Amino acid sequence: MVPRGAELAPSSWDRRDPLGEEQLEAAPFLVHRYPDRALLLATDRCASYCRFCTRKRWVGQGPSPTPTDLDAALAYLAAHHEIREVIVSGGDALVLADDKLAALLAQLRAVGRLDVVRLATRMLAFAPTRVTAALLGVLRAHLDVAGAPALYLLSHFNHPRELSAEARAAIAALVDAGVPVLNQTVLLRGVNDDRAVLIELFRALTRLRARPYYLHQCDLAPGTEAFRVPIADAQALYGSLRGELSGLSIPTFVVDVPGGLGKVAMGPSALVGEDDDAVVLRGSRGQAARYPKR
Ligand code: SF4
Secondary structure, eight states, rough: OOOOOOGGGGOOOSSSSSSSSGGGGTTEEEEESSSEEEEEEESSSSOOOOOOTTTTTTTTTOOOHHHHHHHHHHHHHHTTTOOEEEEESSSSSSSSSSHHHHHHHHHHHHSSSEEEEEEOOOOHHHHHGGGHHHHHHHHHHHSSTTTTOEEEEEEEOOOOOOOHHHHHHHHHHHHHHHEEEEEEEEEEETTTOEEEEHHHHHHHHHHTTTEEEEEEEEEEETOOOOOOOHHHHHHHHHHHHHHTTTTOOEEEEEEEEETTTEEEEEEEESSEESSSSSEEEEEEESEEEEEEOO
16 A cells, blocks of 8 residues: 555556556446446545555546446446346445445346346455444345345455454455355565465455455556566466365466456466377376376
8 A cells, every 4th residue: 555666667568557448438437348247437436545456547536437427337237138247346336335335236236137246345454344234234135125136245355464353254244144255366576475375365264254266466557567476476376375275265366468358367277288198287286197188
């Protein structure tokens, strides 16, 4: 969160809009990159202002969506029948006041065909007391409506030290209320690019019923080169987690391909060779074996 002088020396790889979201904005504040999902940027405000934020061009700076903008985004969702899932993000979905969040959930229910709404938030780390009885009431009231889309909460923890007692209580309250928690972690040089730290984080999250979902390579946002772990080092670090962590505890390591080309899994490949009859696969402990092609 603390600005550093290194940010003032941009890399030639930096991009103002690393994920090409502006060119994929199908309606105001609505990014439609993948056929069945859409990203609703419901507020530019955030619980945290991460120096590595992929949307630092906008987050905390505005403009904020107006009710008219949100109505236009909702109209697009209603008209595009291929969309089954909406990720409400920003900024931070839980910056929205309870009444605004309840109204937005009602509008999303009214779309009529959504399977899932994901709420992306950094609040569980930065302001876990946001998870109040009133907020849980809003979420439960949504889930009580017949046919309502399932709710998932997308949290953002990068280090086990962010898992305060309050954060742990907030995760438990959400899961107990019927809202599964999935966690995203950004791999950050000098912060969490350490095998023991990541293992501790992912084990603790799993124990708390917050499923480690994605480990992100840091995007090419301006001034973030100092945070980026060289990709080969990141793959080796991720590879060292396999075999140590169960499938439940290990997130998928992803890189968002610059220019809006989408996420790709970047774990080290298990495929290390092949011949006419078999592929050669390397197991999690490093030994290789042949597996028949047919
Ligand atoms: S929590 Fe997410 S949206 Fe908010 S500043 Fe950090 S990276 Fe950006």
